[in-house]
Amino acid sequence: MAEEKLNLTPQDFEPVSKNEKGDDEKIAAPSLTFLQDAWLRLKKNKGAVVSLFIIIIMLVVAFGSSFFITNAQLVKSAPQYANLPAKIPGIDINGLNGKLKMGGAWVDAYAQNNVPANKYFILGTDYLGRSLAQRIIYGTKISLIVAIVATFFDLAIGVSYGIISGWKGGRVDNVMQRIIEVISSVPNLVIVVLMLLVFKPGMTSIILALAISSWTTMARMIRAETLSLKTQEYVLAARTLGESPSKIAWKHLVPNLSSIIIIQTMYTIPSAIFFEAFLSFIGIGISAPQTSLGVLLNDGQKNFQFLPYQMWYPAIVLCVLMICFNLLGDGLRDAFDPKTRR
Template sequence: MADNAKKLSPDDFKLMSDTGQAFLDREKISAPSLTFLQDSWRRLKKNKAAMVSLIILVIIIILAFTSSFWQPHNPNATNPNLANLPPKIPGIDINGFNGTLNQSGTRVDAYAQAGAGKGIHYLMGTDYLGRDLFSRVLYGTRISLIIALVASFFDLTIGVLYGIVSGWKGGRVDNVMQRIIEIMLSIPYIVIMVLLILVLKPGMSAIILAIAITSWINMARLVRAQTLELKNQEFILAARTLGESPLKIAFKHLLPNLSSVIIINMMFTIPTAIFNEAFLSYIGIGISAPQASLGTLISDGQKNFQFLPYQMWYPAIVLSILMIAFNILGDGLRDAFDPKSRE
């Protein structure tokens, strides 16, 4: 039977042509290799609302932090002769933006009545002391953003470090550290602020100290929960088996895997800090005069809201845009870093 079997010769084999190889190449399924951050950025770009919010925030941040170089007026300079002037934008003849007021049913030029020169105009009008409201809104936005940056700094330092240590150590150390957090959570933020004002004068220093005491607690709890879950994963156990130090494991393995939780929580911490600062300044225990913040501007504008509503509307609109944009961007980042959260 073996003799009847056909023997194969080299002539029975032939190389595939280039056309055949090209056909096989076309059948391959290939995709570009992306890192975790690149893939997250790709998903974020598909979220139009988050991208619009990001662009708006970038514009506001640039305007606020560069305004000291180009703002038309000193935000703290007073001019009682030009007090309570309405907004005036050159070249626009629309009521509310042309420098006119409604007095007894007729429109009058408030700038001419105040004796202002032809070249003088205020884009958002002036307040009760004649200060440029546009410059003060930019200054107040910068103060609010600085407070938000301080809160983010303490989130990234105290909160992340506290959470990693608590979750990594576990046992009695974790119990003691969590009881400390629970005690701090039982004290309302406003109480801490009032107590600090009794020691310090109202201002940015008291707000920053209050943020340093309380703002990092939520971050610490989230990081601790994720650390408890990650420390039993195979790659962490392998690193410990190889003898890597806890510090190296924290920076090389834990932090990269905690990055999404840290970034997302930071994006929700920022609007919370902005709102807390605005609220404290609004009730008179935050930023003190003559400095301006969005809270003090809203408080001052409320006094003349019935007759000069623009003094309150402009800072309130800027505050609302900041809060909404940060929250929408935070939602977008959460969906980008964790697509399963959308299900």
């Protein structure tokens, strides 16, 4: 085999023509930044892309509802329209055409209640005759507001706390980590109950509970990564050149921590949404006359045996929110850190 490899001919030593262009050093792919490369990888994940568009649509509808849904509409009762099923014009499917199943037969609930022909409710009404569609949209907005608040505390407290703890190290780091352990050892439900001793049930108690305990996971992850990054050559070079710790953190640490920050934020949001829904469901979160997905689930489960749609619709919206944020979080994790892809 060795002799065959050394069997060269004179043609092997002929110079390459000037017209022939070698492609050994040709760059086949375009030059991309880190974010551009991450976006290309994210687009390959169809589930994450679909989830992103669903989340954007929900955000637009929920926060845009402030222009056409007033608080008066949400709290005003209309007993003549109580417990009406969903009715969508042009659709003749039982459950979506204004009919309810009573005694084994489908009955037109709108005709029984003498509802005008031009009056219909896309997702039906609750026990007080209020539009479920309007209340679900408003409840989604409340859930997203709680998610935004949790994200704010993650970014404002968790990131700063983690960077300081990891950067200082030593005794300062030990003290700061013991504080996190103490906070993490207290369940969120206990914190909310303690807040109820001072404040009424509602957004204030939930926001304070999130402010106290929601940022600890982010702080731990940022601290662990900061301990690794602060020994890198570019950070040591910046310290040698006399850069202040704040500038080093903003110019060098935060950009390299961005992937962890974004990914952890995507997992914090569904946790906060579920936290609010759970508290409202058991009666210590959002309370009447305000509404949220948890309040709607609590109201719906009371009539679930006879009017299951009153619970199914808010439950579906809550599940879609949770699933979309989790799928988007998985997609962002794979996009920003391809090494974690299984």
